[in-house]
Amino acid sequence: MDLLITALESLNVWWWLGIAAALLITELLTGTTYILWPAASAFVTALFAAFVGWPVELAIFAGLGVLFLLLGDRFVKPRLKSGADSGLNTRATYLVGERVTVVSGFTEGRGRVRHGDTEWSAKTADGSDLAVGASAVVTALDGTRLILKA
Known part of the structure; x- marks a missing residue:
């Protein structure tokens, strides 16, 4: 017991x-x-x-540990998780709201579009068909497929 007290002191x-x-x-x-x-x-x-003794130090450590855990779990962790949907490493999320050009005619509401130098699989939100060269706006994503509005 004296060893423990000596270590704490x-x-x-x-x-x-x-x-x-x-x-x-x-x-x-x-x-x-x-x-x-x-x-x-x-x-x-x-x-x-430097200002208090070891019993007070342990009380401060324990009290702040619980307080920080409760506050951090309540306020900080949800903000960290909300950053998970930031679009980082998901290039397609930046396409929402962008204008694309149809490169292959749509049949049954599905076809291919181009944005910049990349072609994407796409479908129209209402199932309508778009002609080659038509312009559309990306409204959402379905996996790697773009959802379009004419």
Whole structure:
């Protein structure tokens, strides 16, 4: 027991910064955001470590860890997830609202269109057929197929 008390009494700013760094490295390896909050609380605890004793340090670490976890899970994590639909690595999402040109005649509402130097499989929203050379606007995506409005 004396060994534990001695270890706790040796906690200082550098120990808390080391704990924060280790937790941040673990967070980088897992990518869950759950380990980010104890890392943040360890960093904040390091700011107080020079002024308070180890019982208060542990209370600050535990209290802030729970608080940061609740607030981060409630407010930060949904914003991180909303960025998942940003269109990054999905080139077709940037085509919504763009004008395309029909390169092969549509039959049964399906055909091919060109935007820039790329041809895309497409279908019309209302099932109508478009002639070669006609212009249309991309309204949505269905997988890799563009949905068009004449």
